[in-house]
Amino acid sequence: DSGVTQTPKHLITATGQRVTLRCSPRSGDLSVYWYQQSLDQGLQFLIQYYNGEERAKGNILERFSAQQFPDLHSELNLSSLELGDSALYFCASGGGQSSYNSPLHFGNGTRLTVT
């Protein structure tokens, strides 16, 4: 068990809708990372938060947004959903800037299916 909790495990929704994915990091970790895993594009980095502030941005669409709350849990909001957004969304947590040599700890992901 990685200690990272993601909810829900599965999400099925229609095109044009909006969903929220939730992540609770491992106890003591300050950083949260969001990744998208699809069959044809591998593991794509979306965004990183560190102690409530955005730290790095990857290939995140404008229709997507995220935030990290004071209790360090994070939410990824996906809006105006398209069929191509169907993927597995992973949250990972880490210690922060002083621990870049430490591995990331991944949740089991949220599988999003857009119909």
Add this chain to the structure above:
Amino acid sequence: AQSVAQPEDQVNVAEGNPLTVKCTYSVSGNPYLFWYVQYPNRGLQFLLKYITGDNLVKGSYGFEAEFNKSQTSFHLKKPSALVSDSALYFCAVRDTNAGKSTFGDGTTLTVKP
């Protein structure tokens, strides 16, 4: 910009034979290198890392990896493969000055009995 290449989408080996999963990287500074394994419907699990020091690092489940600075490679190895090693393997690099990890596209390892 940092990048990782895993040149093989698929690696097939027979149980008991040695295995190698290849990884090359590109990074501006000194690299932190990681291997992760993913089983179906699960998140990635950390296997091993190279930070500094000995070029041969040992990790979980009998895996090891060899860091080669001149070839910018970090190949994953195991002397004797098990059927239970069948999974998707990811190599990742993290620049010492950056927060994000960049992952390769993954290599599916299949070990046949």
